[in-house]
């Protein structure tokens with residue numbers, strides 16, 4: 040009897056402890072992380088960039104095509120890598136990541152046995168799931184692809200992807216929450232022309248064509264350095280493909296592919312973001328790992344604005360040489376043009392340039408919304424629907440606010456701001472660091488999608504930042 044009472048007391052105690060733990064976990068999960076920034080000081084010091092956010096997850100997807108394990112090095116600890124690791128694991132790929140060394144081992148030998156028809160976990164967390172289509176169709180004959188996430192900087196349709204997959208012979212069915220694909224008659228090489236050199240649709244074609252039967256010719260392809268590195272990976276796996284100077288990629292399908300051992304190219308967007316931070320805060324940052332050949336266009340622009348840099352085998356030092364910065368006309372474009380993802384961080388530096396700068400965003404129709412908060416911080420920026428650079432882009436005459444005129448220099452003042460998207464988020468960090476006084480930056484977790492350990496790096500550069508949770 041007495042023993043029974045003790046058991047009851049223990050059970051009640053255990054329930055209470057479990058409930059307290061559950062509440063605490065829930066509280067931590069729902070707590071907001073805010074970065075308090077005391078700005079107005081130059082960023083000085085050294086940070087390291089590792090592998091590219093826009094390459095690593097795609098090489099991870101490529102490993103699905105192999106019949107042997109693959110090893111990828113220089114892999115950063117970012118959310119997009121996490122998301123793809125989780126998706127691959129759900130599909131039976133054994134993923135082993137050593138954060139310190141940045142080595143990722145991917146063993147796809149159990150994909151057929153782990154076959155799951157519907158995976159909607161992680162829907163909306165990144166744009167990478169759409170690239171699983173070809174590899175899953177080759178391995179399993181069917182695939183369910185959840186709705187995509189990624190930055191909200193335009194409509195971001197997937198029509199090119201779906202048309203491409205259909206051209207290979209896939210059947211595509213749109214469902215609530217995603218798309219279902221099957222290839223009852225297999226996938227066959229085909230001729231594809233992209234109306235715009237889409238990065239994702241080019242990668243979609245490569246990942247599908249490498250094992251499709253026969254020849255594929257892709258014209259109007261994107262040729263970003265991250266795509267070239269994906270081609271390197273696929274060639275290591277046994278694919279046969281060539282890239283012509285006129286943006287045509289030809290692929291001869293092969294029956295099977297092996298694994299790869301590869302080191303990712305460095306993240307040229309992260310490198311350019313820190314370079315912009317050095318300029319906007321009148322600082323001096325050595326970006327270890329920054330790679331000149333992938334950044335030629337950015338470096339030319341940086342020099343025209345008045346930024347200084349020094350290139351070595353280990354990386355690039357970026358600094359503000361003193362005096363006034365120059366205003367410029369900047370039009371984003373596909374590679375080898377000025378990359379759209381470089382635009383938002385550089386705009387903050389342009390608020391400190393003398394005169395009128397023009398920014399014409401030609402890749403995404405809605406990538407200037409982030410300027411609203413900069414205006415609240417003191418920047419003088421007007422946005423327009425017209426194409427204000429020299430180019431007439433797809434968005435002119437179509438009611439999209441995609442050009443901006445920035446008049447500077449204007450001092451920035453601290454503010455309470457909320458991160459709108461990945462690059463917009465980093466640009467808000469730069470603005471807060473350049474501004475006099477205190478800023479509170481909300482929604483900083485989005486930044487972890489593409490910037491590894493960014494708070495630690497800010498501290499290494501002597502930024503006065505404090506992480507608070509609420």
Ligand SMILES: CC(=O)N[C@H]1[C@@H](OP(=O)(O)OP(=O)(O)OC[C@H]2O[C@@H](n3ccc(=O)[nH]c3=O)[C@H](O)[C@@H]2O)O[C@H](CO)[C@@H](O)[C@@H]1O
Nearest residue numbers: 093195196197198199200235237238239240379380402403
């Ligand atoms: C994970 C990743 O690598 N993301 C990058 C990738 O995004 P992502 O691959 O999504 O970008 P795309 O190159 O495909 O998009 C470029 C343009 O093409 C349009 N489009 C695209 C596909 C489609 O089916 N239909 C269509 O109309 C888009 O709306 C956009 O206006 O390239 C972009 C352009 O360099 C970068 O900003 C992103 O950081």
Ligand SMILES: C=C(OP(=O)(O)O)C(=O)O
Nearest residue numbers: 166189190380461462489
């Ligand atoms: C737009 C970006 O990424 P994503 O395509 O992953 O949304 C970006 O990296 O700036």
